[in-house]
Amino acid sequence: MLFATWNVNSLNARIERVTEWLEDVQPDVCCLQETKMADAAFPALRFKELGYDSVHVGEGRWNGVAILSRVGLEDAQFEFGTELSTDARIVGATCDGVKTYSVYVPNGRALDDDHYQFKLRWLAELKELLAKDLEAGVEVIVAGDWNVAREDRDVWDVEAFENSTHVTDAERNAIQELVDLGLVDVFRQEHDVEKLYSYYDYQAGRFHKREGMRIDYLLASEKLAEKSELNLVDRNARKGTKPSDHAPVLTYFG
């Protein structure tokens, strides 16, 4: 099973790139973030024509998450806890027996911003949700834009992030607590490398200069993670006409 996650930064602006990419890469399951559209505008029929069932949680201008699957999509979950469902940032479904979540973690904006505290509460509530799934023995994959660089090597210049979100101990600990539940960062399991990022700011030629961050990743329950054979970031999808500022991240389960 080929499993992907991609922050598309507006599905309206990206629909041609996304459909082209799906036809080319043909992931079995694809989690999308930042669709920036209302549910009524979500192009489910277009995805159906490509062979994908889909679920979407949207709100219009901002946020918005989806799951596309061509290997079955059951038990869709649209509503979660108080913090989790404040915005359209999480949707769940079972795909080929795997409990799948597409997540768009709050950015945090600045350390003294209320949004940063919201980010930490959001991640704490996600931990409670995932703990229940894992205690029940369900195979789980949580894929998305975490807005947290787990290690210093996951940002191009950690000194540029002093007093900034995305790299603080509190944020990293929040992700580590998810890992400690029994989830594996499958990309990092395979690649002990630096300078492989999933996100590059549009500004200042960051992509060209390879100045990015690894903030998009897939966390898989341990049995599932053992089957992960291939992990990659599709840098090509960050190139060309009207790219998202994020590249898709993929894992193949044998």
Add this chain to the structure above:
DNA sequence: ATGGTCGATGGTCGA
């Protein structure tokens, strides 16, 4: 020298 990139918007805000 200035603005610097995008997207949704039609106010600027969010990333």
